[in-house]
Amino acid sequence: MRIVLQRVSRASVTIEGRVAGAIGTGFCILVGFTPADTVAEVDWMAEKAAGLRLFADPDGKMNLGLEDVGGGVLVVSQFTLYGDAQKGRRPSFLGAARPEQAIPLYERFLARLRAQGLQVENGEFGAMMQVEIHNDGPVTLVIDRDAPAA
Numbered sequence: 001m002r003i004v005l006q007r008v009s010r011a012s013v014t015i016e017g018r019v020a021g022a023i024g025t026g027f028c029i030l031v032g033f034t035p036a037d038t039v040a041e042v043d044w045m046a047e048k049a050a051g052l053r054l055f056a057d058p059d060g061k062m063n064l065g066l067e068d069v070g071g072g073v074l075v076v077s078q079f080t081l082y083g084d085a086q087k088g089r090r091p092s093f094l095g096a097a098r099p100e101q102a103i104p105l106y107e108r109f110l111a112r113l114r115a116q117g118l119q120v121e122n123g124e125f126g127a128m129m130q131v132e133i134h135n136d137g138p139v140t141l142v143i144d145r146d147a148p149a150a
Helices: 039-051 099-115
Strands: 002-015 018-023 026-032 053-056 062-065 072-077 119-122 130-144
Touching: 002 039, 002 072, 018 072, 018 119, 026 039, 026 130, 039 099, 039 130, 072 099, 099 119
Parallel strands: 026 072, 072 119
Antiparallel strands: 002 018, 002 026, 002 130, 053 062
C-alpha cells in the first residue's frame, strides 16, 4: 500500500462537473494498493496518516495534528501510484491491485479514518476526476506499507 500525503490549505475532487468532495486545511491523500495488500496494511496506514503532526505550532515546528487544527482529509484512489515506467514509454500498471480487491481496501481505509473522528471526503473509485490540491508548505510525504512476505 502506498499513499502520497500532502498538507493542504484546501483540496477538492470534481467528477463530471460535480464537486464530490472538498476540504479546507488538512491532508489530501492519494492512495494505491497492490495485490498483496490486506486489511492489516490499511489499518496501519489509516492510523499512521491520522496521527501525523505536520502543522506548525506557535514556535513554527511541525507539532500539531489534524485534530489540533480542525483539519479534514480528502482521499483519492490512484492506481497509478504503482505505475512502472522503467521500460518503454508507456507505464505498466501490473503492480496495482485489480478493482475487485482494491475497492474494499479503499472503503476500509475511508472507514478507518472516519472511525478516528476525522472529517473525511473522498473521490469515486475508478472515476475520471479532476483533483485540485493547494499544497501548503509544500509538505508532501510518500508512505509505503508492504504486506509481509508469504
